Amino acid sequence: MKDPIIRIENVSKQFGTLKALDGVTNQIQRGEVVVIIGPSGSGKSTLLRTLNGLETVSEGNVYIDGVNIVDTRVNINKLRSKVGMVFQHFNLFRHKTALDNIIMPQTVVLNRKRKEAEDVARKLLEKVGIPEKAGNYPDQLSGGQQQRVAIARSLAMHPKIMLFDEATSALDPETVGGVLQLMKDLATEGMTMVVVTHEMGFAREVADRVIFMDGGQILEEATPDEFFDRPKNSRTITFLSQIL
């Protein structure tokens, strides 16, 4: 392994009596696209959320770009702006227009001038394909459009890593394709991506590596072809037979 941008070392997370993560260790390379799949409650979202500090860990270490974010002395806010996150429910700021959703984090976190931030925002709205929606509020946008704005909002921070937490699960079927295409484009541009999804087509086509989780543990990881065509773990086989 050559240039890991994320190193997860023996990470455990306890929710009361439930062990959401149980000794997870993994490395993700710069520019790699990793898809995490698994049944609900398997810990895949929790693992994703630990990567930008939204979830604290009970044990173990998480290094992002060489910095241990479990260390409480680390300024996690600064680090988070390098790790973009896209949520299942978009979580656009409801009191801001699409354009302002993209501008505001730039002015607050990166201290960009409004003019500069607006230029960045308009370019990104163009990139995600909805420049005409700049003045709309989130509740005036479809799910797919909201998710595009959310992706643009993350990209505006120039992240080194993008995390996708079931980004298409809450979308109408006809808008899923567009958002997946956008994610593919990002992958093609060389963005490091960690994607939790149920879209097996996306996993097969875009992922460099597929990770299967259950019970808070990584049970299997392989290239997409190997993973889908020759799964080894019995629970992976059961899971795949249920969803494919």
Next chain:
Amino acid sequence: MAVKLMGGMLEMADIVLAKIQITINLMPFLMQGLLMTFKVSILAILFGSLLGFVLGVVRTLGYRPLTAIIGIYLHIFRGTPYLVQLYIIYFVFPSFGVGFLNFDSFTAAIVSLSLYTSSYVTEITTAAIYAIPRGQEEAARSCGMSKAEALIYVVLPQSLKMMIPPMASIYVVIIKSTAILSIIGISELTRQGEVAILRMPGDIMFVYGLIATMYFIYCYPVLRFAKWAEGAFGSIGSVQDQES
């Protein structure tokens, strides 16, 4: 018959004229009272809201000891009658012999009413902050905002809007509570009315009617505003969760 009817009408006209005369005579005196009511209620709302807002925000930050202290504060002020609070602040505090606790009646009125107001505003603020879906703060933080920045730029702007209708309702409660201040000699509307009745005991019903009308004229627009604001900004009870 006709003469009798005519006589009756004249008598009625006399009574009406007499009441109009009383109203005109009393009006400057009662207006003084209304002005005092206005002054006291505005000041109490102002100071009470500021204090309540700060306490309400602090209460959501999760610093255990502070949360507990604020909890006790709320229990004391919401679990006891305002009249008792007023008695204690005005009659009991001076006996402690501490200089600054030796309030004159106006200061005692403002202090007690502000504290009373703040206990309601604290609850409203807390409720309005908790009513914002968690995803809003998570999105802000995943963009790299600190906890404070997320609060200031994302959560509070949305909470403040939701606070407007319940705040207007509290304002009306406070206006009406100022009537109690008559017992410590504040010349507000009720007190002025009582003085007026001493001068014309025969018109007790009429004078109280006048006072009630003047309170109503002050409160009604605020109530209408509360009703309107509920439609315009939504109420905390019926907030639509973005994730449902």
